[in-house]
Amino acid sequence: MKRLPFDYAVRNLGRSRLRLAATIGGSALVVLLVVTAAAFVQGMRRSLTISPDSTNVILLASGSEESVERSQIGNSVPSHAIAGISGIREELGTQFVSPEIHMALVVSREAGNPEELRTVLRGVTPTAYLVHPQTEIIEGRAPRQGHDEIMVGQLTHEKMGISKSDLAIGESLWFDDRPWEIVGHFRAPGTVMDAEIWMPLTDLQMAANNEELSCVILTLDTAEFADVDAWTKTRLDLELVAISESEYYASLQRFYRPVQLMVWVTAALMALSGLLGGLNTLYAAFSARTREVGMLQSLGFPRRAIFLSILQESVLAASTGALMACVFSWVLLDGVAVRFSMGVFQLSVDSGATAAGLVAGVLTGIVGSIPPALRCLRLPIPSALKAT
């Protein structure tokens, strides 16, 4: 088959800078929407995913499997668990058993300030750092018990909708009618803990006037999940259920799946409108070149060769737009914090999102070029040559 040189397609792009800009812009818009949707879904998924190597098991109140915050279990559960379950991980005589309270509270920056800053507080003991190894104190220190001290996550300010400086070390947050001094910053990347406030367990119990726990998290060593589940079923008096940490977060992911689906559908609809806009531009671009197509055919170039050249032209422009959109999203979108009911997650423009965007860009170029190319090539040569 006699082919048109690749340069021909490339040079054609420069015939109208405005149309080229519109084609690139349309493609960039489609790709940007796809990358944003993928980054949103991926970011949310990451924040609700725990390492597949996690051997943590959560003990919750029976009937509260779907929400740790709703769960209330007895203060004695940790000691019963240590005594009743053999094979819990242990280091230097300390069992990896973390009693915790998870509580959504309204706090303020000053006394009497009517502002309502919603946040999630977690009351912990030092063993929390053992069962949550992804947690790292990056500034300051851990809060001391009985000193009205707290420690904030690196994304807590995003969750509360305030500036980062408001939660600097030395600042205070008010709840339970008194100030709580911020003495440390921590991070737990890619988890919901990143947007929480941590404080000593007993301090939170006293502040909330609640002697019970929300859950106990334990790390298994030689024990299996079935051993813990069996133990909860023999200690019916404790009214517990055991759920593996990975399963708990998987259930949260299932809960948020409709939101992720809605994001994809919205992005698809908006991308479709961008695609139609690009299609319109290409229609206009190729309609004006009907005579040129007729001329190429009369010079002996088969329709397939001309179609291929048009395809190259369109894919080249769309790929350029896709590339620009990917760079734009890397620079401006990656890491952007998004608030949701569980806390905060960061948009994640990773390799998957970039690949999805680039594929969408190439597809836009292919799909966008087919209808106008077919329209140009449909005409017989004499009619095409006479076209105005």
Added chain:
Amino acid sequence: MHVFSRPLIALSMFAGVLLLGACDSQTTTVATPTASEQTEKAAALPTGLFSSEPLAGIQTLLNVKESASAGDSVTFVANIAGRAEPFTEGRAIMLVADLALQLCTEDHCATPYDACCEPIETITEHTATVQVIDKQDRPLKIGLKGQGSLEPGAEVQVRGTVHQAGDGYFVINAQTIHVPG
């Protein structure tokens, strides 16, 4: 025009490289069970655990809980109920509830046997644990769900020995189980 085309060609080639680079090279390996895991999975329930004949001398579970203490032989009837998942996967343990415990009859309830309409204290009061143990007094490493028609919500007759009876918990080592047809 040639000057204009070169950056575009370079950009498109870069896009191609990115596309290839974006593909994840991670491979997934499928873990094969070890010999010890296979041996554990082969753990079997004792022959004669399931009886096709109804058991004699049946009491209600509540009666048994009130009167029996550790070591006593008991025979009772109950429903497999008390939790959304009354069985433990991989262990011969299940929860049973006295027939008097009102199971959730709401139309939308997918797991009526968890008795979610009742207060947790009532559920605890009406439930007990049935286990099948090995020679070391540990539950066998085999799930009971699906064995001998044992399913959540099913009525069962159990004969066994009280293993533990405490304040709020009651564990029976089952020797015979009958599931009425």
